[in-house]
Amino acid sequence: MSTVNAEHPSNDAAVSEVAPPxxxxxxxxxxxxxxxxRRRRVLQYLSGTEGPVDMRDIAEQVAAWEHDTTVQQLTSxxxxxxxxxxxxxxxxxxxxxxxxTYNRSRGVVERTPLADQVSRYLRESxxxxxxxxxxxxxxxxxxxGATAVSISLVALxxxxxxxxxxLGLATLITAIYAAVxxxxxxxxxx
Numbered sequence: 523m524s525t526v527n528a529e530h531p532s533n534d535a536a537v538s539e540v541a542p543p544x545x546x547x548x549x550x551x552x553x554x555x556x557x558x559x560r561r562r563r564v565l566q567y568l569s570g571t572e573g574p575v576d577m578r579d580i581a582e583q584v585a586a587w588e589h590d591t592t593v594q595q596l597t598s599x600x601x602x603x604x605x606x607x608x609x610x611x612x613x614x615x616x617x618x619x620x621x622x623t624y625n626r627s628r629g630v631v632e633r634t635p636l637a638d639q640v641s642r643y644l645r646e647s648x649x650x651x652x653x654x655x656x657x658x659x660x661x662x663x664x665x666x667g668a669t670a671v672s673i674s675l676v677a678l679x680x681x682x683x684x685x686x687x688x689l690g691l692a693t694l695i696t697a698i699y700a701a702v703x704x705x706x707x708x709x710x711x712x
Contacts, residue, residue, distance in 0.1 A: 555621065
């Protein structure tokens with residue numbers, strides 16, 4: 523008959539209390555994982571989630587991003603192509619690198635803490651300018667407006683209706699673009 527002494531826990535109890543060593547990814551592994559747009563989009567989707575996520579939800583959102591549409595407007599073929607690629611290739615690869623846990627039989631995916639190591643590269647990606655706090659449409663409108671005002675001022679000067687000298691006109695146009703650029707730099711720093 524075997525008894526366990528309360529002062530000396532069994533080896534099994536001691537092992538379960540020890541945290542596993544923290545893994546990290548090499549730069550080569552990180553860039554290998556992120557070289558594929560679908561894997562980047564999976565990680566992007568998961569970065570806004572907590573807990574397990576249904577693989578179908580991920581596949582639908584990735585397909586919607588790829589086709590620049592909404593999940594509701596996706597065709598069955600669009601959904602299926604992305605689903606199959608995620609199921610067979612991309613999710614297993616992310617799981618192999620411990621960025622996600624992937625229960626293939628249940629179709630459940632969960633982000634791991636190791637995914638935080640690659641998240642900074644996702645924020646710096648050109649695919650996500652809005653995630654960086656930049657609204658490209660807004661700044662396109664500002665620069666477009668500055669261009670329209672500048673062209674109008676030059677046209678007025680050319681027709682002889684400008685109330686300022688050429689040097690004043692050049693200074694005014696430069697000031698307009700400087701103001702818009704300073705605004706852009708300030709907003710991207712937020």
